[in-house]
Amino acid sequence: MSPDVTERTPRGAEGGRTYPRVRVSGGARERGRQYGEQTRERVRRSVEAYSAIFDYYAHIGWEAARAEAAPFAAAIEAYGPKYLDELRGIAEGAGLDLDDVLALDLRTEIMFAHRASGSSETAAARDGCSSVAVLPRASANGHTLLGQNWDWLIHSWDTTIVLEAEQHEGPDFVTVVEAGLLAKTGMNAAGLGLVTNTVVSDRDVGALGVPYHVCLRSLLDAESITDALARLQRATRSSSANYLLASAEGLAVNVESTPGDATHLLFDQPLDGLLTHSNHFVSPRFDGLDTGLALMPDSFFRLQRLNETLRDGAAGTEPAAGVALEHLQRAFSDHAGHPYGVCSHPDPATPPVDQAATIASLVMDLDERILWLADGNPCEAPYRELDYRDFLDAAAGEATP
Numbered sequence: 001m002s003p004d005v006t007e008r009t010p011r012g013a014e015g016g017r018t019y020p021r022v023r024v025s026g027g028a029r030e031r032g033r034q035y036g037e038q039t040r041e042r043v044r045r046s047v048e049a050y051s052a053i054f055d056y057y058a059h060i061g062w063e064a065a066r067a068e069a070a071p072f073a074a075a076i077e078a079y080g081p082k083y084l085d086e087l088r089g090i091a092e093g094a095g096l097d098l099d100d101v102l103a104l105d106l107r108t109e110i111m112f113a114h115r116a117s118g119s120s121e122t123a124a125a126r127d128g129c130s131s132v133a134v135l136p137r138a139s140a141n142g143h144t145l146l147g148q149n150w151d152w153l154i155h156s157w158d159t160t161i162v163l164e165a166e167q168h169e170g171p172d173f174v175t176v177v178e179a180g181l182l183a184k185t186g187m188n189a190a191g192l193g194l195v196t197n198t199v200v201s202d203r204d205v206g207a208l209g210v211p212y213h214v215c216l217r218s219l220l221d222a223e224s225i226t227d228a229l230a231r232l233q234r235a236t237r238s239s240s241a242n243y244l245l246a247s248a249e250g251l252a253v254n255v256e257s258t259p260g261d262a263t264h265l266l267f268d269q270p271l272d273g274l275l276t277h278s279n280h281f282v283s284p285r286f287d288g289l290d291t292g293l294a295l296m297p298d299s300f301f302r303l304q305r306l307n308e309t310l311r312d313g314a315a316g317t318e319p320a321a322g323v324a325l326e327h328l329q330r331a332f333s334d335h336a337g338h339p340y341g342v343c344s345h346p347d348p349a350t351p352p353v354d355q356a357a358t359i360a361s362l363v364m365d366l367d368e369r370i371l372w373l374a375d376g377n378p379c380e381a382p383y384r385e386l387d388y389r390d391f392l393d394a395a396a397g398e399a400t401p
Helices: 028-038 040-058 062-069 072-079 081-094 098-105 107-117 154-158 212-219 225-233 299-311 325-332
Strands: 006-008 021-025 129-134 145-153 160-166 173-178 185-188 192-197 241-247 251-257 265-268 274-277 356-365 370-374 383-387
Touching: 021 028, 028 040, 028 081, 040 062, 040 081, 040 098, 040 107, 040 154, 062 098, 062 107, 072 081, 072 098, 072 212, 081 098, 081 212, 098 107, 107 212, 129 192, 129 241, 129 299, 129 325, 145 154, 145 185, 145 192, 145 241, 145 325, 154 160, 154 356, 185 356, 192 212, 192 225, 212 225, 212 241, 225 241, 225 251, 241 274, 251 274, 274 299, 299 325, 325 356, 325 370
Parallel strands: 021 160
Antiparallel strands: 006 383, 129 145, 129 274, 145 356, 160 173, 173 185, 185 192, 192 241, 241 251, 251 265, 356 370, 370 383
């Protein structure tokens, strides 16, 4: 463990999975190489898993997936050369070809595009998540809190890592992510936090553009929440997604997006200091077809439960007291609608390749730069405290993509 990061696990925590922490530093390609070297086994597990998953959901083999992913390299490089360099480095460190890592980082585009195009009769995988931001006026400690249950296919229990990146060309950051992918949920040294939700529209046809996970990685380079929005606006994105952003300055915004340019972004502001989101479009300005609801009809009810437990008295505490860490952790452990609750569990009625669950639950205090992580279902895995105050208080570099 790095000396400037403190980890505390609650007493009485029993053994179980613990996602490895990976520290990288240097230039973009060198960071990627270190990432790939340190997680080689997990990256290769990701390739093995997605080879089977692409075959099941999209009816294409791994070589076909590589071929579909390869043209996106030019779009990534045009948006930010450093991100393609990081991908090249991951491939080198893991002993793979660039196209292998590109296929991993385009798993969203490949899976949902085949479903939308009608080339697959199998429904795309459930990529459910439940997210919340709590601004200072609504939090018990007067800080900005951000949290998420990340739900995905259960092979990710064996591939997830905590990536800690020191960089010269942008703020240092931490992200909880599948091995081989650039980024997912996380926070950076500028006080910016990011959580995200899959949403799917009829416009998700695999059009060439900046992939979802590259957009996530770019957001962790933002020096402010305004910079983060500018990064989304200048990207011609290849897939739908929801991005919930907050900052230690007490600001937050939710961005629903569909493929395309800045005209395909829909913004929502906090209500009474809270923002919540799951896996369906909620903006009244959305004018497409929400095809994700066929995959994740539980999204409505997970959002309902988040709003009830957090807006209506912080899970039993008087509203005036504000939302505290324990309220968020309790909300993320909610089983209403089991097995498809906020805390999601595998459905034994589905084939093993189709089983999904909560892979990780996170709560971040953006003021303190502390992250609480449950390595799996939060009803079973205790939250461990990762104290990044020293690591993420370092002076951020110039944020250039």
